[in-house]
Amino acid sequence: GENVEQHPSTLSVQEGDSAVIKCTYSDSASNYFPWYKQELGKRPQLIIDIRSNVGEKKDQRIAVTLNKTAKHFSLHITETQPEDSAVYFCAHTNAGKSTFGDGTTLTVKP
Amino acid sequence: GAVVSQHPSRVICKSGTSVKIECRSLDFQATTMFWYRQFPKKSLMLMATSNEGSKATYEQGVEKDKFLINHASLTLSTLTVTSAHPEDSSFYICSARRGGAQSYEQFFGPGTRLTVL
Numbered sequence: 001g002e003n004v005e006q007h008p009s010t011l012s013v014q015e016g017d018s019a020v021i022k023c024t025y026s027d028s029a030s031n032y033f034p035w036y037k038q039e040l041g042k043r044p045q046l047i048i049d050i051r052s053n054v055g056e057k058k059d060q061r062i063a064v065t066l067n068k069t070a071k072h073f074s075l076h077i078t079e080t081q082p083e084d085s086a087v088y089f090c091a092h093t094n095a096g097k098s099t100f101g102d103g104t105t106l107t108v109k110p
Numbered sequence: 111g112a113v114v115s116q117h118p119s120r121v122i123c124k125s126g127t128s129v130k131i132e133c134r135s136l137d138f139q140a141t142t143m144f145w146y147r148q149f150p151k152k153s154l155m156l157m158a159t160s161n162e163g164s165k166a167t168y169e170q171g172v173e174k175d176k177f178l179i180n181h182a183s184l185t186l187s188t189l190t191v192t193s194a195h196p197e198d199s200s201f202y203i204c205s206a207r208r209g210g211a212q213s214y215e216q217f218f219g220p221g222t223r224l225t226v227l
Binding site (some may be wrong): 034102 | 140154214216
C-alpha cells in the first residue's frame with residue numbers, strides 16, 4: 001500500500017502541555033484519516049477521524065487537522081494527562097483499506 | 111455497540127502445527143474484516159482483507175496458502191496459520207468494518223498472541 005510517514009516516533013511532554021503528532025502520506029486518493037490510541041497489550045482504539053472534505057475536527061482535548069494539498073494531517077492533544085500516555089497511530093484510507101503510520105510513543109510526565 | 115472479539119487471546123503451539131484464530135463482530139454485521147500482524151513496538155501490517163462470501167484479498171508478500179482466511183458469515187472471519195514456524199510468532203489483530211462500502215470506520219479485536227516453539 002501507499003506509505004505514510006509519522007513523526008515523531010517518541011514524544012515526551014509535561015502534564016498540561018500540548019502534544020502534536022504529524023503524518024504525511026502520498027496517496028492522493030485517500031479520503032479518510034483516522035487516529036488510533038493503543039495502550040500496551042491492548043487493541044487500537046479510534047480516538048478521532050476526519051474525512052477529506054473537512055479541514056479540521058475537534059473533540060474536547062483532541063483535534064485533527066488535514067491539509068489535502070500538502071498531503072499531511074496532524075493530531076493535537078491539549079492539556080495532556082498521564083492517562084494520555086500510549087502509542088498513537090495515524091492511518092489513511094483508500095477504497096476502505098487503511099495504511100498505518102509507524103506510531104508515536106507519547107509519554108506524559110506528571 | 112461495535113464490539114469485536116477474538117479467540118484465542120493467547121496460543122502456544124509446536125512448530126509444524128496449524129492454529130486457527132477467530133474474529134467475531136458481536137453486535138453488528140461486517141461484510142469486510144481485516145487481518146493485521148503487529149511486531150513488538152511496531153505498526154500494524156495489513157495481511158489481508160476478508161470479504162464475506164468471497165475469497166480474501168492478500169497483501170503483497172503474504173502467502174495465501176500459509177495464512178488461510180475464511181469469512182463464512184457476516185459476523186465471523188477465521189485466520190488459520192498453517193504449518194506454523196517460530197518466525198510466525200507475532201501479535202495478530204483483526205478488525206471489522208461496520209456499514210457498507212462508504213463506511214470506513216474499523217473496530218479492532220483484542221488481538222491474539224501466537225508463540226510457535
